[in-house]
Amino acid sequence: MIDQSRSRLSHHDVWRRWKEDGDSDAKKQLIEHYLPLVDYVSSRMAVGLPKNVSKDDLVSNGSMGLIDAIEKFDYQRGLQFETYASWRIRGSIIDGLRQGDWVPRSVRDKAKKMEDAYAVLEQRHLRSATDEEICDYLNISNKDFQQMLQEVAVATICSLEEPIREEESETRLSLLVDEKALNPEFKVHETYLKDSLAQGIEKLTAKERTVVSLFYYEDLSLSEIAEVMSLSPSRISQLHSKAILRLRAALTKQKDQLLQK
Incomplete structure (x- = not known):
């Protein structure tokens, strides 16, 4: 996991290695670093959902959204990745719920x-x-x-x-x-x-x-x-x-x- 104490420059370097060099290890580091965001979004969205909706399913779909966000995010635009990724994670969870016909x-x-x-x-x-x-x-x-x-x-x-x-x-x-x-x-x-x-x-x-x-x-x-x-x-x-x-x-x-x- 990416050390929280690393400087912004170091974090920017991880993004560069993934986006420009295609470094799979850098991508793995980014996924591990932002996985807690998936759990956070999943927990919030679980409130009010039917009991038959599994939290594990939310996390699984959310993880796919996180990976998608990491693949599509343009780190050079200076945007906040957490905000962008949150919506991608939510969108992926919503897509998964719709495919599962969760609402009669x-x-x-x-x-x-x-x-x-x-x-x-x-x-x-x-x-x-x-x-x-x-x-x-x-x-x-x-x-x-x-x-x-x-x-x-x-x-x-x-x-x-x-x-x-x-x-x-x-x-x-x-x-x-x-x-x-x-x-x-x-x-x-x-x-x-x-x-x-x-x-x-x-x-x-x-x-x-x-x-x-x-x-x-x-x-x-x-x-x-x-x-x-x-x-x-x-x-x-x-x-x-x-x-x-x-x-x-x-x-x-x-x-x-x-x-x-």
Whole structure:
């Protein structure tokens, strides 16, 4: 494993030996050095997933993502590898879960119905839809609504963590501006998307905004957020699900508007 005490120059040299000389030992060193990142990301993503999803499977898929990140990363651009690799690891885990059909079609259908309900009602009232309004729209009881939130939690846990572009670390959540991007059409689209997401976040309830901030920006797990907010983990999961459904509805609306232009 790469010694943590090595200078940045030494670490840069390991990348050079791998990228420019094709040194397999250097690649092995990089993999061993960043393996703890796989365990960290896997542990965070395991929160809220069904019990039948094996942590070992998450780590296995995540490791493939790490290797892919090491193979594709351009160390000369001066970017933070940990950030780039985290999204590649998450993406690899998500791909593995999808291939394993980890979310039943019935749950996906429920998530889509709820997302559509938020989109329609919030467009109609120009404000955040209440739980009661969602229940009326879907013609279900509040108890059934709460149950649906619990069921779709696993379908919303990763929805904003997917990269916008294949070889970049930007996600729908971060929407970081790539100063080296030369495509004006993409930049316009990204600006609209960022504005839409910002407007969607403003429409969230105070608790939903807090959950989104702590989970995606402060990097806390759902269980840690539950302790911070003095709420049960299930309640935090529900707040997260509602927030993501609202944001997905906002982004879908923005996408439809762009396609019409």
